[in-house]
Amino acid sequence: MAQYARGAAAVAVIRLHNPPVNALSLTVLQALEDGLKRADADPSVKAVMICGENGKFSAGADIRGFSSPKRHGVPLGPIISLIERSEKPVVAAIEGIALGGGLEVALGCHYRIAHVKAHMGFPEVTIGLLPGAEGTQRLPRLIGVPAALDIITTGRHIPATEALKLGLVDEVVEENTVEAAIRFANKVIGQPLGPRRLSLKPVPKLPNMEAFLSEALVKVKKQAHGCLAPELCFQAVKAATEQPFADGVRKERELFNILLTSGQAQALQYAFFAEREVQKWTTPNGASWKSTSPQPIRKAAVIGLGTMGRGIVTSLVKANIPVVALEQNVEYLNMGRKAVMLLLEREAMKMEQGAQTLDFHNPARLQFTVDFDVLHDVDLVIEAVFENMALKKEIFHKLSRICKPGAFLCTNTSALNIDEIASATSRPHQVIGTHFFSPAHVMRLLEIIYGHHTSPTAIATAVQLAKALKKVGVVVGNCFGFVGNRMMFPYVQQAVFLVEEGSRPEAVDQVLEDFGFKIGPFRMSDLAGLDVGWRSRKGQGLTGASLPPGTPARQRHGHRYSPLPDLLCENSRFGQKTGKGWYQYEKAGGRTAKPDPWLHNFLAQYRDTHHIKTRFIDQEEILERCLFSLINEGFDILAEGIAAGPEHLDVIYINGYGWPKHRGGPMFYASTIGLPRILAKLQKYSEAHPDVPGLQPSAFLKKLVAMGNPPLKEWMSYQSRQSNKL
Ligand SMILES: CCCCCCCCCCCCC/C=C/C(=O)SCCNC(=O)CCNC(=O)[C@H](O)C(C)(C)COP(=O)(O)OP(=O)(O)OC[C@H]1O[C@@H](n2cnc3c(N)ncnc32)[C@H](O)[C@@H]1OP(=O)(O)O
Numbered sequence: 001m002a003q004y005a006r007g008a009a010a011v012a013v014i015r016l017h018n019p020p021v022n023a024l025s026l027t028v029l030q031a032l033e034d035g036l037k038r039a040d041a042d043p044s045v046k047a048v049m050i051c052g053e054n055g056k057f058s059a060g061a062d063i064r065g066f067s068s069p070k071r072h073g074v075p076l077g078p079i080i081s082l083i084e085r086s087e088k089p090v091v092a093a094i095e096g097i098a099l100g101g102g103l104e105v106a107l108g109c110h111y112r113i114a115h116v117k118a119h120m121g122f123p124e125v126t127i128g129l130l131p132g133a134e135g136t137q138r139l140p141r142l143i144g145v146p147a148a149l150d151i152i153t154t155g156r157h158i159p160a161t162e163a164l165k166l167g168l169v170d171e172v173v174e175e176n177t178v179e180a181a182i183r184f185a186n187k188v189i190g191q192p193l194g195p196r197r198l199s200l201k202p203v204p205k206l207p208n209m210e211a212f213l214s215e216a217l218v219k220v221k222k223q224a225h226g227c228l229a230p231e232l233c234f235q236a237v238k239a240a241t242e243q244p245f246a247d248g249v250r251k252e253r254e255l256f257n258i259l260l261t262s263g264q265a266q267a268l269q270y271a272f273f274a275e276r277e278v279q280k281w282t283t284p285n286g287a288s289w290k291s292t293s294p295q296p297i298r299k300a301a302v303i304g305l306g307t308m309g310r311g312i313v314t315s316l317v318k319a320n321i322p323v324v325a326l327e328q329n330v331e332y333l334n335m336g337r338k339a340v341m342l343l344l345e346r347e348a349m350k351m352e353q354g355a356q357t358l359d360f361h362n363p364a365r366l367q368f369t370v371d372f373d374v375l376h377d378v379d380l381v382i383e384a385v386f387e388n389m390a391l392k393k394e395i396f397h398k399l400s401r402i403c404k405p406g407a408f409l410c411t412n413t414s415a416l417n418i419d420e421i422a423s424a425t426s427r428p429h430q431v432i433g434t435h436f437f438s439p440a441h442v443m444r445l446l447e448i449i450y451g452h453h454t455s456p457t458a459i460a461t462a463v464q465l466a467k468a469l470k471k472v473g474v475v476v477g478n479c480f481g482f483v484g485n486r487m488m489f490p491y492v493q494q495a496v497f498l499v500e501e502g503s504r505p506e507a508v509d510q511v512l513e514d515f516g517f518k519i520g521p522f523r524m525s526d527l528a529g530l531d532v533g534w535r536s537r538k539g540q541g542l543t544g545a546s547l548p549p550g551t552p553a554r555q556r557h558g559h560r561y562s563p564l565p566d567l568l569c570e571n572s573r574f575g576q577k578t579g580k581g582w583y584q585y586e587k588a589g590g591r592t593a594k595p596d597p598w599l600h601n602f603l604a605q606y607r608d609t610h611h612i613k614t615r616f617i618d619q620e621e622i623l624e625r626c627l628f629s630l631i632n633e634g635f636d637i638l639a640e641g642i643a644a645g646p647e648h649l650d651v652i653y654i655n656g657y658g659w660p661k662h663r664g665g666p667m668f669y670a671s672t673i674g675l676p677r678i679l680a681k682l683q684k685y686s687e688a689h690p691d692v693p694g695l696q697p698s699a700f701l702k703k704l705v706a707m708g709n710p711p712l713k714e715w716m717s718y719q720s721r722q723s724n725k726l
Contacts, residue, residue, distance in 0.1 A: 002031035003053075004038055007182040010046035010189060012039040016102075021059035022052040024076060024101045028062075032105075033079050040086060047185035048086065050109060051093035051178050052102075057118070060100025063127060063269055066260060076101050076133035077249065080108035084197050089188045093181035094118045094169065099157070104133040107142065110196035112169040113184055114160040115177040120168060123155040125229045127272055128265030128662060132256030136236035137248040138198040143167050145206060145213075145241060153220050153233045199245045213238055226516045227662040228264050263672060267664030271654055274647035274665065281463060281475040284641045287456035294464035295406065295457060297321055301378040303395060305336025308412055309384035311440025314343045317360050318351075318441065319468045324367045324374055337368045343441060372402050380465065382434055384412040387536070392416065393424035400425035408458050410434040414485050415536070418451035418478045428453035432462050435482060437656045438528075445656030446471045451478050472655050477642040484652045486637060487666070490629035490694030495521040496562045497692070498622055499603065502614040505582040506595045511622040516660025521626070522582035523593055524658075525565070526575035530582075534569040554610060560691040564606065624681050629694040631670045632682055632701060638667075638719060639700035645716050646671075671712040679705045 007013040014035035016022040024032075032050075039045045052058050061076065083090050083105065092098070092106035094114040103120050106112050114120070122131045122139070130136055131152060140148035143166045151158065163169045173180040194200060206212055217234055224230040232255045239251035259265050282288040301324040302313045309325070316323045325340065327333035341360075348358040360366050367374070375381060381403060383395050392411060399409050409431045411421050422428035433449030446466040450459050459475055466473025476483045495508050499522075509520025519527065538544035542556055543566040553563055568581060575581035576589060583593035607614055634649045643649055650665020663669050670678055679697050686695040700719065704710060707718055 001027055002035050004031075004035040006045075007049055007178070008186060010044070011182050011185045012042070012045045012048045013178075013182070014039070014048060014050045015053055016050070016058050017053040018062075019054065020056075021097070022054075022056050022102070023059050023062040024105075025062040025065065026075065029075055029079055033082065036079075036082055036086065036090075039088065045088060046189045047088050048090045049093055049178070049181045049185050050083075050090060050105065051181065052095065054096075056096035057092070057094045057098040058102030058105065059097055060102045060104075060123075061133075063272060066127075066129070066269060067266060076104065077253075080104055080133055081199070083108035084110075084199060086110075087193070089185060089191065089193060089196070091181045091185045091188070093177045094120065094160070095177045097157075100124050100131065100135075101133050104131055104135040104138070107135060107138040107198060110193055111184060111188060113171045113173060113177060113181040114163060114169040116160050116172050116174050118160045118163075118177075119157040120160070120163050121155060121157040122152045123157070125153060125233050126155040126268065128227070128229045128262065128268035129259050130229060130233045130236050130252065130256055132252060132260075134199070134249050134252065136233065136252045137240045137245055139168075140203050140237055140240045141198045141201040141245075144204045145209070145237065146216075148240075149216055149220075149234065149237050152237055153230045203240050209241060213241070225518065226514075226660060227268075228262055229259055229268075229662075232259055264662040267662050267668060267672075270664045270668050271650065271661050274651050274668075275472055275655075277645075277647050278472070278474050278651050279463065279467075281459065282644050283450060283456075283459070283475070284477075287459065289460065289463070292456040292460040294460040295379065295408070297379045297461065297465055297468070299324070299378045301326060301375045301381045303381060303383045304385035305332065305340065306384065306386075307438055308436055308440055310336060310339045310343060311438065311442070312382055312384055312412065312436055313340050313366070314347060314441035315436075315469045315471075317344060317366055318347060318358065319470070320365075321468065322365050322367075324369060324378060326369050326372065326375065328370065330370055333368055333370050340366075347441065372398055375399070375402055377404060378407060380408045380410060380461070382410045382412055384436075387413060387416060389416055389420060392421050396421055396424040396431065400427055406430075408432065408461055410462065412436050415481045417480070418449050418454070422451050422453060429455040430458050432458045433478070433482070434462055434465075435484070443656060444471050445484075445652060446473045447482050447484055447652060447656070448473050448475045449478050449482050450475065472651055474648050474652050475644070476648065476652075477640070479637075479640070479642050483637055483643050483649055484656050486642075487630045487633045487649065487653070488657065490633050491626050492521050492525070493562070493692075493694060494625040494629050496564055497560070497689070498617055498625060500562050500564060500607070500610075500612060501617060502607075502612075503617045503622060504595070504600065504603070507617075508622055508626070511619045512626060514619075515623060515627075516663055518658035526581035526583055526585075526593065529575050529577055530565055530569050531574045534566060537566065555691070558691070559693055560689065564603075567602075567606070625685055625695070627666065627669070628678050628682055628685070631666050631678060632694065632696075632698050634667055634670075635698035635701040635704075638715065639698065641719070646712050668712060675701060675705050675709045 001017050003015040003017055005013045018025055018028050039048045090109040091111045092109040095118055098106050098120045124131050147166050160172045164172045220230045220234045236252045236255050239248045280289050299322045300316050302309050303326045305327050313323055313325045327336050344360045351358050381399055385391055411433055414435055418433045422431035425431055432454050435447035437443035437445050448462045463473045498508055505522035509522050512520040555561055573580040576585055579585045579588040579590055584596035586592055637643055646667035649667050653659035653665050654661050679701055682695055682697040689695055
């Protein structure tokens with residue numbers, strides 16, 4: 001709703017009220033309209049002030065309303081016009097946030113006063129929409145086309161100080177914004193309102209508007225990666241430069257409706273809520289976010305300053321958490337220190353552009369050491385050494401002796417058993433997995449893995465840490481590869497099998513990149529380094545010296561196996577770092593992947609040696625075998641209770657594995673394809689490849705199909721408790 005009151009003798013106050021973020025529901029909009037009409041009808045009211053309850057102006061339209069079967073039209077635009085047409089000055093008092101429809105309401109007002117800590121923006125593009133309540137037409141009139149395009153096509157939040165520079169707000173205050181706005185409203189009573197009505201203003205001209213717009217379109221398309229909304233946002237702003245306000249509004253509405261009914265908007269809005277839902281973690285034994293409080297982290301330590309450790313230290317420093325960074329010897333410490341300082345300098349430069357500072361030269365905030373005893377007073381340690389169980393256990397044994405009793409011990413691992421690592425300590429309840437993604441100071445995902453003994457407090461603390469690091473923490477159970485990598489194994493395996501059967505790395509990558517992945521599986525392997533998987537396969541006895549003599553080249557434990565990645569490593573082709581892998585690069589460390597005739601010859605010989613008849617593989621088969629095997633593993637993970645719901649898998653894939661967000665994540669994608677179709681295709685492929693377990697349909701998938709393909713929200717109600725391994 002919106003509350004109507006008098007702020008001063010002549011000023012009516014309309015306060016938007018819909019906790020927690022004052023989203024604009026139909027009820028709020030109705031109350032806003034009623035308030036405006038009441039103020040208009042009351043001759044003693046000379047000005048109006050609009051603000052939001054609880055220090056927040058508004059987060060915009062109620063996003064849940066967009067997928068409601070009852071959605072109809074865009075009821076906000078006419079209300080904004082009503083505000084603008086008012087013969088009494090209307091002032092917006094912006095505290096906290098004014099986003100989307102909230103900012104559009106503020107643009108309808110004649111004046112805008114913002115608190116210095118407020119943020120504004122049009123994040124609609126991130127949920128597959130555009131500012132559809134005349135925002136694409138008013139904003140360029142107020143701040144010009146370049147700034148408006150930037151804000152509308154990126155969805156970035158801008159701080160009040162920047163908004164003032166752009167002319168988006170009239171004043172920024174440090175005091176009580178509502179009181180300042182009422183004072184301001186009193187001052188402007190009687191002043192002409194015509195020049196304050198944005199719909200009447202022309203769009204500021206640029207000397208080279210056409211050239212500017214063509215360049216901007218290229219940039220927008222490049223950044224969109226197949227997502228429709230940025231380009232339609234661009235078209236709407238372009239309309240403002242070409243047409244009168246009313247026609248521009250008509251165009252905006254037309255484009256808005258295209259987006260609203262597109263599957264992409266639904267996928268992006270699902271992703272928005274999924275990200276929030278996973279914060280409300282639960283475990284199969286009943287622990288949950290509701291009943292558990294995190295412990296404060298006042299000081300942390302990171303062990304190991306390799307690629308991961310450096311990123312993790314940088315993340316902690318950026319989050320203002322004092323850190324001790326530890327290496328095994330002075331030589332490695334100095335190398336690590338240099339690399340961390342370089343990363344922090346770059347981050348500081350980026351932050352300076354946003355008028356923020358980063359303090360990392362103070363030893364109380366960042367200390368480097370080779371002495372484990374220095375860790376005696378930290379609240380949390382993140383071990384980030386090699387993926388080697390013996391080494392990790394040795395470190396955890398040491399930590400368990402040195403660290404204070406309440407300290408949490410986290411291991412950054414992408415696959416290893418948390419329980420085994422915890423068994424090396426006297427405090428397994430305080431041991432937890434924190435799987436960061438590289439580069440750790442950039443990637444948003446943090447997989448948080450609880451072991452058999454991990455306490456709810458340790459989970460809550462890790463989730464809180466993720467939040468402090470501005471990451472999305474997803475709590476999952478303990479199994480080999482956890483959720484993300486476990487689903488990745490069959491996907492990459494299919495990609496390699498497809499190449500064995502006749503495809504090429506570049507063909508497979510192209511199909512998956514066209515689908516929307518930022519990078520296909522072969523380019524990804526080259527980037528990560530082929531030696532990483534090779535080491536792990538050697539460790540598992542799948543290749544190398546420990547392989548029993550007489551093992552068939554293309555079979556392990558009775559299942560199909562491809563030795564191709566091992567053979568590339570034996571030829572010293574480790575990917576980008578050696579300049580050769582599945583592709584060739586301009587030099588060792590080069591970034592530009594080019595198809596490699598050597599590899600094509602090698603593949604032809606390999607197929608001859610193993611009597612594999614080369615066949616043409618079409619795009620559909622490539623896509624389905626890679627994606628459906630990944631999704632199939634997801635169903636097994638859900639059945640085993642490793643993740644609390646499909647949303648968790650989707651958030652992991654969007655934030656850690658480059659899954660295109662506008663497709664909502666693998667499990668959401670499966671729900672849009674329809675589970676019967678996925679099952680039928682898996683059945684077809686598993687009949688053709690009976691020796692590939694990853695293509696055998698998951699029992700849980702079969703069950704859901706038998707239950708009539710229920711909506712994704714209901715899947716977990718069909719998960720039987722017996723199948724839960726935890
Ligand atoms: C019958 C149908 C029709 C209904 C339609 C009515 C209105 C129609 C008007 C049409 C206008 C068209 C043009 C306008 C479009 C828009 O405005 S689209 C919305 C644009 N706004 C956003 O995208 C903002 C999204 N929110 C955020 O970015 C963040 O939530 C935040 C505001 C920055 C706050 O962040 P934080 O403090 O970290 O809290 P969160 O955990 O993220 O959020 C708290 C809870 O609030 C819920 N929530 C947030 N925003 C919205 C929203 N706009 N609509 C609905 N709910 C929202 C969020 O889910 C959290 O909920 P819980 O998880 O349940 O706690």
